[in-house]
Amino acid sequence: MKEIIDRVVGLGRSADHFGGALWKRTEMGCSAMTERERKPLEAGTVVGGKYKVERFLFWDGRCDHYVATIIGGKGIYELREFLNDQGIEVEREIIAKQLYHRGMVRRHDLLIEGNRSYIVLDYQEAPNLENTRRILSDRDLFSIAHNLVDTLEYLHRHGIAHIDLSTRNIKDMGETQKIVDFTGCRVFSSPATDDLGEARREDFLELVNLLERLMLNNMNELGDSSLLQLVNGLEEMLDCPPLSAEDFKERLSQCNPMEANRGDDGGKVWVDTAV
Numbered sequence: 597m598k599e600i601i602d603r604v605v606g607l608g609r610s611a612d613h614f615g616g617a618l619w620k621r622t623e624m625g626c627s628a629m630t631e632r633e634r635k636p637l638e639a640g641t642v643v644g645g646k647y648k649v650e651r652f653l654f655w656d657g658r659c660d661h662y663v664a665t666i667i668g669g670k671g672i673y674e675l676r677e678f679l680n681d682q683g684i685e686v687e688r689e690i691i692a693k694q695l696y697h698r699g700m701v702r703r704h705d706l707l708i709e710g711n712r713s714y715i716v717l718d719y720q721e722a723p724n725l726e727n728t729r730r731i732l733s734d735r736d737l738f739s740i741a742h743n744l745v746d747t748l749e750y751l752h753r754h755g756i757a758h759i760d761l762s763t764r765n766i767k768d769m770g771e772t773q774k775i776v777d778f779t780g781c782r783v784f785s786s787p788a789t790d791d792l793g794e795a796r797r798e799d800f801l802e803l804v805n806l807l808e809r810l811m812l813n814n815m816n817e818l819g820d821s822s823l824l825q826l827v828n829g830l831e832e833m834l835d836c837p838p839l840s841a842e843d844f845k846e847r848l849s850q851c852n853p854m855e856a857n858r859g860d861d862g863g864k865v866w867v868d869t870a871v
Contacts, residue, residue, distance in 0.1 A: 636660050637677065642667065643714050644707040647675055658683070658779070663719060673704065674720070678713040686756060686781040687715050695754055699747025700775045701767065720774065725810070726763035730770075732814045741807055742845060743772050748799050749841035755784040757795035761802045763809070800844060 636652040637660070643649065646667050653661040653674075664675040678684060684706075689695075691703045705716035723729065730736065744761065751759060760780050767774040784792040 637662065643675065643677075643709065644705070647673065647705075647707075647714075647716060649675065664716070672719045673716050674718065676715045676717070678715075680711055681708060681713045683779050684713055684715065686778045686783055689756070689783050690778060691715075693754065695751075695756075697747055697750040698772055698774075699743055699750070700778075720767050720769075720776075722767045722769050722774075724764050724776070725766045725768050725773065725806075728768040730768065732810055737807060737810055737814070739771075740773055740810070741803070744775075744803055744806075745841045745844050747773075747775060748796075748803070751781075752792070752796050752799070752841075755792065756781050757784065757792055757799055758782045759799050759802070761799070761806050763806065766806075803844075 636655070637643075637649045639649055639651060641649040643664070646669075647664045648667055649662050649664050650672075651663040653663060655661070658678070660677040662675040662677070664673045665671070666673065681688075687703065688706055690700075691706045696702050701720060702718045703715065704718070705714075707714040707716070725740075732740070744766070748759065751757065756778070758781055759775060760777060761775070765775060765777050767776055782795060784795070
């Protein structure tokens with residue numbers, strides 16, 4: 597366990613590790629760091645009687661991020677410390693319902709001690725899409741698009757929408773991408789409400805914007821400029837509700853380079869990964 601913790605500590609020094617440079621890159625983070633008054637928890641502090649703080653990572657202007665272990669157990673976790681329980685309603689909902697999809701970082705626990713709230717989730721060493729070291733090809737972009745559509749579909753089915761799909765909020769795990777933070781999301785009591793429908797539309801529009809930004813950043817690697825035209829055309833679909841994830845994926849598949857190269861097994865490229 598000590599070797600694992602030492603490895604995590606070492607990795608924590610890299611600029612793009614776990615979004616460690618997030619507060620350095622954003623105006624919110626920079627101003628928040630200058631106004632900070634309280635000190636982070638010290639290494640060795642025990643939270644909830646079972647989570648031991650191993651190392652402070654960073655403060656993003658809203659909450660502290662730590663590496664933590666569980667006393668008497670195995671595994672390494674991320675521990676987030678909030679000043680109060682405001683703004684974490686969706687996180688509480690996700691944990692209470694035990695929601696999990698491979699496209700979201702798994703939540704394990706929610707603790708409240710005094711005027712502090714703590715969320716315990718999987719610790720991910722992968723960089724986010726803003727800091728990914730990969731040069732994204734058109735195949736990579738299609739994979740990212742479908743992975744995120746599957747995740748949105750899963751969350752929408754459970755009444756959670758208006759997801760932050762910024763490049764800082766998505767971990768790039770290679771074969772899949774994981775949405776990290778849900779504190780700014782909304783929970784809808786009924787999937788049939790008009791408000792949820794509009795929020796879903798905003799999510800898909802944000803996904804289109806995300807894909808456009810990634811494509812423009814990797815334009816030299818794209819084999820066909822028609823891919824960017826295709827994604828631009830996706831915005832037209834957003835004005836023709838009801839919009840489904842299947843509609844979105846069907847439009848993408850019209851220009852999917854992976855379909856033509858998937859081999860002779862005839863298997864499906866995209867599968868429902870919800871559990």
